[in-house]
Amino acid sequence: MARTFMKGSEAVAEAAVRAGCRFFAGYPITPQNEVPEYFSRRLPEVGGVFVQGESEVASINMVYGAASTGVRSMTSSSSPGIALKSEGISYCAAARIPIVYTNFARGGPGVGSIQPAQMDYFEATKAAGNGGFQMIVLAPSTVQEAVDLTVKAFELADRDRNPVHILADGVIATMMEPVELPDMMPEEKVKEIRESKRKWACVGHELDYKNRAWIEPGHWLTSKQQECNEEAAAMYEEWKKKDVMVEEYMVSDADIVLTAYGISGRIAKSAVELLRKKGIKAGLIRPITLNPFPVEAFEKLDYSKVKAILDVEMSIPAQYATDVEAVVRRRCPVEKCLCSGGNIMSREAVIDAVMKIAGQEA
Amino acid sequence: METNLCVAGFGGQGVMTLGKFLASATCDSTDKNVTFFPSYGAEQRGGTANCYVVISDEMIGAPLGDVMDDLIVMNGPSLNKFLGTLKPGGRLFINSSIVKDKIERTDIDIISAPVTELALEMGNAKVLNVIMLGVYVGYTEVVAPEIVWGTVEHKLGSKPKLLPLNKAAFDKGLEIGRAARK
Amino acid sequence: MAECLYSRTKTIQEDKVSGFCPGCMHSTVMKLIGEVIDEMGIIDRTAAVLGIGCCGLQMDYMAYDNITSPHGRACAVATGMKRANPDTLYFTYQGDGDLASIGLAETVSAANRGENFTVIFINNGIYGMTGGQLAPTTLFGMKASTAPKGRIAEEHGYPMHVCETLNQLTAPQYLVRTSCNTPQNVMKTKQAIRKAFEYQLAGKGFSLVEIVTSCPTNWGLDSLKALDFLEENMLKEYPLGVVRDKG
Numbered sequence: 001m002a003r004t005f006m007k008g009s010e011a012v013a014e015a016a017v018r019a020g021c022r023f024f025a026g027y028p029i030t031p032q033n034e035v036p037e038y039f040s041r042r043l044p045e046v047g048g049v050f051v052q053g054e055s056e057v058a059s060i061n062m063v064y065g066a067a068s069t070g071v072r073s074m075t076s077s078s079s080p081g082i083a084l085k086s087e088g089i090s091y092c093a094a095a096r097i098p099i100v101y102t103n104f105a106r107g108g109p110g111v112g113s114i115q116p117a118q119m120d121y122f123e124a125t126k127a128a129g130n131g132g133f134q135m136i137v138l139a140p141s142t143v144q145e146a147v148d149l150t151v152k153a154f155e156l157a158d159r160d161r162n163p164v165h166i167l168a169d170g171v172i173a174t175m176m177e178p179v180e181l182p183d184m185m186p187e188e189k190v191k192e193i194r195e196s197k198r199k200w201a202c203v204g205h206e207l208d209y210k211n212r213a214w215i216e217p218g219h220w221l222t223s224k225q226q227e228c229n230e231e232a233a234a235m236y237e238e239w240k241k242k243d244v245m246v247e248e249y250m251v252s253d254a255d256i257v258l259t260a261y262g263i264s265g266r267i268a269k270s271a272v273e274l275l276r277k278k279g280i281k282a283g284l285i286r287p288i289t290l291n292p293f294p295v296e297a298f299e300k301l302d303y304s305k306v307k308a309i310l311d312v313e314m315s316i317p318a319q320y321a322t323d324v325e326a327v328v329r330r331r332c333p334v335e336k337c338l339c340s341g342g343n344i345m346s347r348e349a350v351i352d353a354v355m356k357i358a359g360q361e362a
Numbered sequence: 363m364e365t366n367l368c369v370a371g372f373g374g375q376g377v378m379t380l381g382k383f384l385a386s387a388t389c390d391s392t393d394k395n396v397t398f399f400p401s402y403g404a405e406q407r408g409g410t411a412n413c414y415v416v417i418s419d420e421m422i423g424a425p426l427g428d429v430m431d432d433l434i435v436m437n438g439p440s441l442n443k444f445l446g447t448l449k450p451g452g453r454l455f456i457n458s459s460i461v462k463d464k465i466e467r468t469d470i471d472i473i474s475a476p477v478t479e480l481a482l483e484m485g486n487a488k489v490l491n492v493i494m495l496g497v498y499v500g501y502t503e504v505v506a507p508e509i510v511w512g513t514v515e516h517k518l519g520s521k522p523k524l525l526p527l528n529k530a531a532f533d534k535g536l537e538i539g540r541a542a543r544k
Numbered sequence: 545m546a547e548c549l550y551s552r553t554k555t556i557q558e559d560k561v562s563g564f565c566p567g568c569m570h571s572t573v574m575k576l577i578g579e580v581i582d583e584m585g586i587i588d589r590t591a592a593v594l595g596i597g598c599c600g601l602q603m604d605y606m607a608y609d610n611i612t613s614p615h616g617r618a619c620a621v622a623t624g625m626k627r628a629n630p631d632t633l634y635f636t637y638q639g640d641g642d643l644a645s646i647g648l649a650e651t652v653s654a655a656n657r658g659e660n661f662t663v664i665f666i667n668n669g670i671y672g673m674t675g676g677q678l679a680p681t682t683l684f685g686m687k688a689s690t691a692p693k694g695r696i697a698e699e700h701g702y703p704m705h706v707c708e709t710l711n712q713l714t715a716p717q718y719l720v721r722t723s724c725n726t727p728q729n730v731m732k733t734k735q736a737i738r739k740a741f742e743y744q745l746a747g748k749g750f751s752l753v754e755i756v757t758s759c760p761t762n763w764g765l766d767s768l769k770a771l772d773f774l775e776e777n778m779l780k781e782y783p784l785g786v787v788r789d790k791g
Contacts, residue, residue, distance in 0.1 A: 005389035005396075023628045031402060049627045054653035058620040061613060061650070065593070065624025068611050073628070087614050095611075114402070175425045176382070176398035178389040202609045202625065204589035204632045209557050213591070214603065215611035263424075270423025347423050 003178035008143045008168070009034040009076075011179050012102060013042065015150040016074050018182050020190040021100070022048035023073040025062035027055055027081060030114045031170040032104035035076040047187075056081040060088030060101070067092070067099045068215050070197035072154055072190075076102040078170070079120050080111055089163055090129030093232075094217035098157035100150070102166040104173035107342035115342025116170030118262060121319035124167045125291045132229075134236045135165045136243060137290040141266040143177035149288070151182050156243070158193065160235060167290060169314070171263045171344060239292040246294035247286040250276065254283025255305055256357050259324055260312035261287045264345045268312040271350040280358055290320075295327050303331035308357045312350055316340035363419050365504055366427045370412035370444050371436025371457070376491030380434070381413040383495055387505050387513035388417050397425035410439050417504055432502065434494060435461055436477075455498055457490070473501055473542045480534060489531040496535020501543050507536055553578035555587060560605030564598065567767025569724045569757035570666065574602050576734040577635075577664065580741060581608065586633055593622040593661075595638035595647070598672040602637070616647025619654035622661045633744055635662040641671045644680040644704050651706075658715030658749040662740040665706060665752055668759040669778060676762035680704040683781055686763070707754050707787040717743050718751035719787040725758075725774055729784070739789075748790070756782050 006014070009032050016024070017039075024043060026036040036052060043050045049066070053059030059075050067073040077085060082103045092099050105120045107113035124137045136156050140146035146168055153164040194201075202213045219225040249269055251257060260268040265286035275282040285297045298309075309332060311321035316338050325334050337353040339345055367384070371377040378400055385398035399414045414426035433448045434455040435441045441461050448454055450469040459478035475497045481490040492514065499510050511532055518524050552558075555578030562571045581587050591609035594600045595618045603610050613621040618636035626634045643651050643665050651663070669686060671677040678688040681703050684695045691700060707719045718740055722733040733755055740751035756778050760770035 003389055005386045005398075023624065025624060051623060051627060053620065054649050057617065058623075058650050058653065061617040061620035062624030062627075064613075065611070065621035066628035067624075068621075069625050069629035069632070071628040073624070088617070091614050170402075171399065171425060174400055174402060176385060177425075178396060201629075202591045202611045203629050204587070204591055204609055207554055207587045207607055209607050212607060213609035213611075216603075217612050217614075220604070266421070267423040270421060273420065344424060344426065346428050348428050 003180060005176055006143065006179050007034055007174065007176045008146055008172040009104065009174070010038045011143050011147050011181070012076075012150050012166075012168075013038040014181060015147040016100070016154070017042055017046060017048070018184045019072070019151040019154045020185045020193055021072045021074050021154065022046065022190065023063065023066035023071045024048070024075065025051040025053045025059040025066070026075050026077065027053050027059050029056075029078045029081040031106060031116070032076055032078050032102070032173045034173070035102070035104075056084035057087060060085035061091075063099050063101070064088050064092050064095075064097060067097045068095075068202045070194045070201035070203065072098075072158070072193065074100045074102075076104070078104050078106050078173075079108050079117075082120065082123070086129035090131055090133060091217040092163045093129065093133035093135065094131065095215045096161040097163070097215065098161050099163045100153040100157055100166065101163065102150075102168060105167065105169045107340065113342030114170070116263065116314065116344055117340060117342055118169060118264060118314040118320070119340065120167065121290065121315060124165055125293075125323070128165065133232060134291060135163045136160075136239060136292070137165045137167050138245075139167050139261040139265070139288060139290050140172060141262050141286065143172065143175065144179045145288070146172050147179050147181060162235070167262065169263050170342075240295070243289060244292050244294050244296065245288035246297045247284070247288060248297055249284040249286065251283035251285060251297075251301070253281055255281045255307045256310060256354055257283050257285060257301060257306055257308075258310045258312055258350070258354070259285040261290060261320060264312045264314055267345045267347050268350055271347050271354070274347070274351060275354055280354060280360075282354055293323055293327070298324065298327045306332050308333045308335050310350075310353055310357065311336045311338075312345060313337075314339055314343070314345050364422070365417045365432065365502075366430050367415045367417075367432040367434070368412060368426075368430045368444055368447065369415070369434045369436075370410060370440035373411040375411070375436045376488065377411045377436060378413050380491040380495050381415045383514050383517065384498070384505065384510065385415045385417075386517070387510040390513055391509040392505065394419060395422045397422050399425035401426075410437070410443065412440065412444070432498070434498060436490070436494070437461065438463060453502065455494065455501070457494065473497060473539065475535065475538045477535070481531065484527065484531060484534070486527055489528060492528050492531040493535040496532040496537075497539040497542075498535075500536035500539020502539075553582050555579075555581050555607045557605045557607055562605060563601050565761045567758060567760040567770055568598070569668075569755070570598055570601070572724045572730060573664065573666065573733065573755055573757070574606060576730070576737055578606065580734060580738045584738070584741060586741075589631060590633045590635075591625070593618045593625065593634060593636040595636065595642035597639050597642060597674070599637050599639050599642065599666065616642050616645070617650055618642065619647065619650040619659070619663065623654050623657070623659050626659060626661045630660070633662075633741060635664055635741070637664045638666065639672065640665070640667045640669065640679045640681040641677075644706050648680075652710065652713070655710045655716050655750045655752070656713050658717070660744055660747055660749050662744050663750075663752040664737065665754040666757055667706070667754055667782065668757045669703075670759050670762045672759055672762055681706075681782075683777055685777075703781050705782065707752065710752060711787050715750060716752065716788060717749040717790050719754075720752070720789070721754040721756065721782060721784050721787060723756040723774070723779065723784055725771055725779075754782075756784070
């Protein structure tokens with residue numbers, strides 16, 4: 001298939017349209033303004049709807065509404081905007097409404113810097129809103145992967161009737177790379193998916209109390225609320241069995257294992273290549289799903305041989321590392337190579353950190 | 363084989379477009395990996411603008427590196443900001459119409475072209491970036507010149523009136539670049 | 545032979561009883577909405593977007609599709625629904641705190657875009673479910689649990705007039721204020737709801753029916769005294785009538 005040279009934010013939007021997304025609402029925030037801009041041009045061409053909301057809060061609630069009518073719907077933002085969307089995200093999770101949303105993260109906290117960062121790991125994987133709900137969280141490391149995961153995100157969202165979160169960053173949003181785009185979903189298929197949700201979609205039903213659509217982001221009865229929470233918890237457990245995605249690169253004989261997700265993951269991978277050329281046995285575990293976490297990839301390491309694990313992360317303090325430490329359980333040291341504030345991880349810094357562990361000068 | 367390039371100048375000098383032309387040409391006509399990464403700030407206008415292009419036979423890690431193989435500077439502030447990132451043996455392309463500073467480093471190749479003046483002579487100040495693109499491609503041949511021109515031609519497709527001027531600008535640059543290589 | 549003079553609207557479930565306080569007008573308004581839906585024969589293409597608070601209590605016994613929106617966001621949720629699915633009639637059902645305080649941006653923005661849905665706005669000048677706190681529409685002299693001395697202009701500003709505020713915008717189609725204090729006004733409210741729904745079905749854009757109601761519980765009055773208070777005070781501050789009707 002032909003390669004197209006595309007900006008990450010536009011490639012994600014195009015992939016969404018090709019995956020049958022027909023509604024997008026968003027609010028401007030750097031570094032992902034090309035997402036709403038692209039949708040505003042593209043969606044009318046395919047009979048879809050774009051709305052620039054009056055705020056992030058309004059935008060996520062528009063998506064909550066649109067998805068409740070059965071239409072594949074999406075929103076996107078960057079860190080402070082994602083925080084504002086947490087209200088609507090929690091409602092979607094509570095009411096089990098399938099939506100997809102992307103965070104092209106920037107430096108934090110507060111308004112932070114507008115440059116790329118990985119400061120929203122805990123927010124994405126642990127507490128994206130009130131109430132302890134969870135989502136499948138996907139972390140692309142290239143524009144191509146962002147495209148592929150966007151398509152996957154819509155499938156997972158519909159399968160589970162649950163929000164799916166793509167945690168990317170400002171590099172993925174603004175960089176251009178060659179991509180192979182998926183085929184356009186045929187219009188009949190788009191309609192079929194929408195029709196398949198009609199039973200629960202809030203679109204009007206014949207007079208029959210039992211069969212009306214009732215989108216409930218909460219329950220008066222505590223017993224019903226507990227029942228829904230138990231159902232959701234069981235679904236989260238299922239994800240651990242069937243939905244983990246991870247890239248393991250040169251891990252089998254590695255004595256220093258790097259681990260990183262997203263943009264740091266690809267930088268770490270290129271560092272591994274250079275380290276191997278220097279004769280250092282480095283490898284990489286790169287989670288593609290941050291939730292469910294790739295526990296098994298760490299479980300199967302031979303800790304009698306692995307000297308250390310190196311967390312490579314654009315967050316100070318480290319966040320992803322805490323999940324790594326939790327699965328490694330002190331079987332080997334977990335060292336850290338960190339940057340933050342909008343600075344992009346330096347491959348040379350990663351190599352230096354590995355050389356230090358290996359006891360060699362860079 | 364990996365080539366890291368940083369292009370820097372004033373906003374409005376077509377720095378981003380230069381980088382995008384080169385990166386798009388690589389994507390369209392080779393099977394190499396390539397990334398284009400714009401450095402973005404809060405301002406819409408003014409200040410310095412810069413972008414990074416990485417072209418590689420291997421997978422690309424970061425779309426920008428700490429150490430540059432090549433550097434194109436279109437104004438003085440960019441020279442001060444980025445000269446230190448150029449590796450020993452690296453190649454520095456200078457818009458000598460504006461950048462008058464004496465370069466202290468002797469461990470690099472310096473290719474000068476007065477692209478602002480040349481563009482004005484050609485009757486349109488805006489083509490300075492296309493001249494510089496020609497200089498860069500003519501000197502480095504990182505991508506074949508005709509492929510790069512093909513991409514420029516394609517991107518300007520909606521404005522055919524601008525094609526002859528841009529072709530002349532690109533060829534002018536190529537000529538300077540090739541001459542500098544000898 | 546017995547003649548049927550009145551039967552309850554089918555849009556209210558037969559075996560359900562509303563959970564509203566005595567003298568509350570929510571149940572009256574819901575009955576009117578149900579009757580309008582019955583008469584128009586549109587139950588199979590109608591859905592309600594419910595605000596937070598007492599407005600949401602209807603979800604258990606009205607027969608139409610419904611979704612609960614986050615506090616204040618009903619107009620954003622309805623925007624998404626109507627745009628994605630224009631064939632269904634959507635109305636929001638919101639109180640004064642929901643619509644005019646936490647949701648003011650969503651309300652004004654949806655009205656300004658001329659979104660083609662209907663807002664049913666229940667204005668009783670106080671927060672109901674949370675227990676009588678100060679609302680944007682609380683009157684001077686009305687005590688609230690967060691304003692023990694009542695509304696004070698220097699501290700709280702003035703009662704907000706939603707219809708008049710939205711009347712500054714170009715897009716809205718229909719803005720009207722009614723009440724349910726007399727049989728005549730109940731009928732006028734029903735007519736206003738019907739007109740708003742008909743405008744929506746005709747694609748005419750944003751309509752808002754503000755209904756001035758009583759909240760005996762949080763006003764600290766019995767049902768009849770609450771009605772007197774409504775007539776003597778609320779209707780003076782919030783005069784009834786059509787604020788805009790583009791026709």
